[in-house]
Amino acid sequence: MDSALSIHRLHFAFTITYHYIFPQLTMGLAPLIVIFKSLALRTGDERYNIASRFWAKIFAINFLFGVITGVPMEFQFGTNWAMFSQYAGGVIATALAMEGVFAFFLESSFLGVFLFGEKRVGPRVHWLAAFMVFAGSWLSGFFIIVTNAWMQHPVGYEIAADGTAHLNSFGSLLFNEWAVWQYLHTMGGALVTGSFAMAALGAFYLLSRKQEEYGRMFVRLGVIVAVLASIFQLWPSGDRHGQLVAKYQPITLAAMEGLFKTQQGAPIVLIGQPDME
Template identity: 60%
Template sequence: MDALILHRIQFAFTITYHYLFPQLTMGMALLIVVLKTLAVRTNRRVYHDSARFWARIFGVNFVLGVATGVPMEFQFGTNWSQFSRATGGVIGQPLAMEGVFSFFLESAFLGLFLYGERRLSKWGHWWAAFLVFLGSWISGFFIIVTDAWMQHPVAYSLLPNGRFELTSFTGLLLNPWALLQYAHNMGGAVVTGAFVMSATGAFYLLEDRFVDYGRLFLRVGVTAGLIFSVLQIFPTGDLHGKYLAKHQPAVMAGMEGLFKSERGAPIVLVGQPDEERQRIDNPIAVNRVLSFLIYGSTAAEVKGLNEFPKENWPANIPLLYYSYHIMAGLGTWFVLLMGVAELLLWRDRLFGARWLLWPIFLSFPLPYIANTAGWMTAEIGRQPWLIYGLLRTEHGASKYVSGGNALFTLLGFMGLYAVLSLLFVLLVFGEIHRGPGIGSAADVESGVPVSNA
């Protein structure tokens, strides 16, 4: 097999799998801080127990996030050595900063947060929770800075030997693309956290167990879910889309399945892109909406793929198109579902509305799919480039790692991660089954492994 495609599959597989965990921990960290704040201020047991319960789920996710995260940084070198040789002077910076500023912080306070409750004062423990939240969000920022530079390179000069050199430190960290992407990405993480929390609450109410906790989970989860689902569409998604249309117009055309430039371009809601005939089959479209969304005018012209040389078209248009549509479609569903739920919550009728608790419960996997699809839109859209417009993917892979060796490690990762999935499901479902309020404060005198609360 061709080594290049194997390098790509391995990175795609390991990063996609890895990101299942941080999206929950980053989102949940914020919600745990909310629960902790309620707990410390009211001193009510239900808040304390809930914070501890979610800390246990958080702990399992965090361990798997760390375990699957270590390979990510190292695969830049192992599988993409030509890319890392060229870019180390620029994006090596945020990657090193992530380790120095975020991982030390997280690892130091995670242990105290998960089982230091008895050693610390009430507010001391609140600070431990807050610092874990801060560490995970700092980590997200540096990763987004790295990816944003690959999407929209700024603050660099290209040397004759093919290496990129940094010219502005603040320019790199304040890349407008990074700020937009960061806001959109972190919002997506909170949506995952909020949906998992409300789905668990819905499950407890449907089962008629841990009812007090279920109600609290729904109140916090639905409210956060609604706020952040709305923010995902406006302003973060909207601004990010406009910026993307300006700087990666070919990608935008691929996402929308717009083969030919059009004034008053329609938005395609459903349909299958046919690359050969350059059209959308079975389209359900709304006229002029795309022009309006991008340029604020229904008459504006949106550039189609025909404006760009074919070798610079996004490499996999159907997958790009579907990724984007799945993300956007699910995002719409999130706003609808959480909007109705919030309305009933406000009217005090949510907790008895089994017809609505069911879809809330069943929707817990959907934010994972939406976040994954969103990242696929960004990264598949970037292909055939590693650094958009500057370095093509085939020029970035390691030169002497053969297909056979790459397949060996890809299969190894797949096998190992299959085992991790089983362990994860077992542990998390076990926690949810056991429920909150049992084995409350950590029963430890001097140290247990980081995730064992």
């Protein structure tokens, strides 16, 4: 039993880790593309439109791989965690269904307009398409985080006579304290990822003396957003989320810190192997 459980955990961990590589970048690039489109709309400078088109292609590729790698992950709720799905399906299926019906279709529909409709719609409509892609990607992340937050700190449910969990407060599910701060911290991480990717490519352009004008543009925007997002990751989002872990999952926090006994002034462990003996 233990070996089978470990294999299931390892299988799901690989699937979800590999999947998250792609949506993390798409959610980070989406607001940066909107910034370029906003600058193009305000200044009329075609360079910003060219920059947004370039990053939209990278966004689209990552979006596609995110969809492909996300499908097996959802199937594994049934194949790897069938008993959990049977018990909690009445709650988590609500958030997952909303992610698919609202967020995914919103993002994918306007992505088509943004990628292929620039010459068919006006500049303001094209900007709106870019903004809706951004809104859809972040809304998708919200519903996924809501699902995970319920698994970490379940609220707004009751146990039915058949022993399964049923939702009794939709508002509690959506505005779970854990979900709010986990969502903010996750989106901040996505911004850090997207902005560093943009700045890295810009730095490559500058060092190779190719497309230096766009290289400076990418580095400038990427570094500014990366600095602001990194500060936000430390405080308040990271600090507050850490407090929630300490409040609701003290054993998890102890495992994260490699601690086995409660103590005052515990040292900060950056890297190491805990002594399990």
